[in-house]
Amino acid sequence: MSESLDYAPAEMETLRDMVRYAASRFNEAGIYFGHGTDNAIDEAAALALFALNLPPDTPEIYWGARLTGAERQAVMDLVRRRIEQRVPLPYITNQIHFAGLPFYVDERVLVPRSPLAELIEQSLQPWVDPHSVSRILEIGTGSGCIAIACAYAFPQARVDATDTSYAALEVAAINIQRHGLGDRVRLFNSDVFADVPDESYQIIITNPPYVDQTAMDALPPEYKHEPLNALAGGDDGLDVVRRIVDGASRYLSEDGILVVEVGDSDDAVAKTFPNLPAMWVELERGGHGVFILAATELKNWHAA
Template identity: 55%
Template sequence: MTTETESLLTPRDFIRWGMSRFSEAGLFFGHGTDNALDEAAILVLHALHLPGDLPAAYLDARLTPQEQEQVLELLMRRIDKRVPAAYLTNKMIFAGLDFYVNEDVLVPRSPIAELIESGFEPWIRADSVGRVLDLCTGSGCIAIGCAHCFQNASVDAVDISPGALDVARINVQRHGLEGRVEPILSNLFDGLKGWRYDLIVSNPPYVSMDEMEGLPIEYHQEPVLGLAAGEEGLDIVAIILQQVSEFLEPSGILMIEVGNSAEALVERYPRVPFLWIEFERGGHSVFLLTAEQLIEYQTDF
């Protein structure tokens, strides 16, 4: 403890101090929170092993010297190392579900969470889905969310990273879905010959070379493998579009998030009728194509 921090006695004190220091340091927020106050609160409560819905009165309880040190250490790691809060807590909420995360996976934040929570309506009928594929699964959050959404479906969670699949397996076990969600080591479709799906959903790498260079420090804590996708950000999406029709059922649907590479995608495939999903809670650049459309425009890919 320093002279400055010796006067910090309660969780409320540390949350206020953390918020001020985060703002002063110019931290970037976008891995679970969008502001310094919420980020500081999450870290302080985590360091004290307290729930997020802690009654307000407890925020004024005096901390022990050991607790003060624990809180300060975590807040300083966020400031000095620019590590996203989700990696410091090994926790992230996605589609209302709790997930373990570490530096082997991207921090879950896709707007696809909103689609999961709404049952993918109106594009998909839940009773029509028997098999789902989550390409580039990372932590397994989309695959596990789909398993909760489609109660009778089996879900394959594919990733090229062994470390990411280790995290996905932890989350599959955490949610008790060992019999329904299968983590699979594969370079996109390479290990899936002969399998077909009613829904293929993907949040693949889609960050362009220029965008990678301009990302805040916090994003550079995440695995490059999950972000970078060539000069235009389309290297992985292009491969998916070329191959995916072989793995969709005739009535199947493909949904892919492409982030800020959406404009480049439309410019590359001007004839393809991408349906862009609108989100109520923010987020953009998730498109839908049907199996029929993918076959019709196969020569464009």
């Protein structure tokens, strides 16, 4: 069955009707989920609630409420955009949560979805003493979500965040202002360590571009809306990762740690750095490919 997406059928009267109908059209179109939800029902519900200016926790009693013609059309307009343009949901709503915090996003930055959120919510324990952390550096901040989440997790720390993209830094600045963290989170236009302050950090954390060329060539259409230079990591996915591993020692304190997300490029890391004393983290909420290096072990590895 293939129906026109211009108007909702007259039989679709309630919010529940519209969510079910939108989910059916999403499944029929074969859209990709992975930028905030992982199934058609949740995607449709989030889209419909946004179109109707209702909160995500709208009580069940309202789901049976009848919609006006204008409201049904507002939902259908977004359903059509999601299907025909393959725009990820957070770019339509301009909002997403990361580490339990709300963030503004648009197509200047990646949609936040890093498993690093889980570790940040745990204040990176047991690898650091949260009360002793005073300086944090994030490489490749994008929307600023990781840097801002770190500022919440380590309330005594100053956070420096870098990106090569001025457009991304504009979005990060919006989020820093919204969270009232302008006095604790600083932004720098820097290619990895090229223009970062000459400081010593207890934590360097990064979700760099790490998608290899084979995977880039196979990306679903939704990913084409994201800044591709924030995804593409070269032939083996490690172009930027190599530079981070090579340069981090200079900026880490003696008791510092380097936290790196490499996702599906974890096998490439193991092959490229066979003797790297990295500890791969087991994540309870899903995701993989995150390793942590202690500053002393990293320096000894370089020396060897």
